Amino acid sequence: MKWIIRIYTFVLLIYTGWRTIDFLLMQLPATDTSWWLAIVFLFSTEIGILIWHEISLSHTTTYTQHYIATGLTWLDFTGSFGAGVADMILRQTMMVDYKIPPALAMGLIIGLPLIVAINVAGALVYLANDADLQRMRTRKFLEFEADQQAMAEINAGRRKLVARRKQALMKELTTDYEDVPLMVQVEPKLMAPPSNGHNKEEPIEINPTQRRRLKS
Numbered sequence: 001m002k003w004i005i006r007i008y009t010f011v012l013l014i015y016t017g018w019r020t021i022d023f024l025l026m027q028l029p030a031t032d033t034s035w036w037l038a039i040v041f042l043f044s045t046e047i048g049i050l051i052w053h054e055i056s057l058s059h060t061t062t063y064t065q066h067y068i069a070t071g072l073t074w075l076d077f078t079g080s081f082g083a084g085v086a087d088m089i090l091r092q093t094m095m096v097d098y099k100i101p102p103a104l105a106m107g108l109i110i111g112l113p114l115i116v117a118i119n120v121a122g123a124l125v126y127l128a129n130d131a132d133l134q135r136m137r138t139r140k141f142l143e144f145e146a147d148q149q150a151m152a153e154i155n156a157g158r159r160k161l162v163a164r165r166k167q168a169l170m171k172e173l174t175t176d177y178e179d180v181p182l183m184v185q186v187e188p189k190l191m192a193p194p195s196n197g198h199n200k201e202e203p204i205e206i207n208p209t210q211r212r213r214l215k216s
Helices: 002-027 032-044 046-058 063-091 102-128 131-179 208-215
Strands: none
Touching: 002 032, 002 046, 002 063, 032 046, 032 102, 046 063, 063 102
């Protein structure tokens, strides 16, 4: 039964899609590019209805995705309905003098490009709110926060380590200087016996002639 409903909906969307394309071709220049532009616009109306409705049924992983898919389904339905009504008014022959109401015309002029923009924005938000992507993003954020905390603790520990190392170095250097002996080298001098009743020893200067006499 589900497939019957889907086929039924698909047939009706073919009709409304033709109405949408016909309306757009009447508003665009008569070129091959205009035909392709009208086909592409169906992704914001009839094709968009099929895609977003199917996504909302079984391809959403978060509430945000489900709300976006459901909302865009009905938004595209509104665009399809407006374009179809405008095309029927332009093509009808029962009331030749009847024109598109100004409010509907203004709504189509502003609304149809707005529907395209909202579909693009909705697709971006839908992708950004995927459950797998959110889990991966959360894991990366937690890893980043853990790295920041670890670096902060390392920096705090480094300052303490530097302070302790500074104290150790000062202690080692002080100990090394205390252990160095003070070496005083005194040149030997010939000391004279005390004279004139003084105990002070005075050096005696001996010239070379007297030294030879002493040796002889």
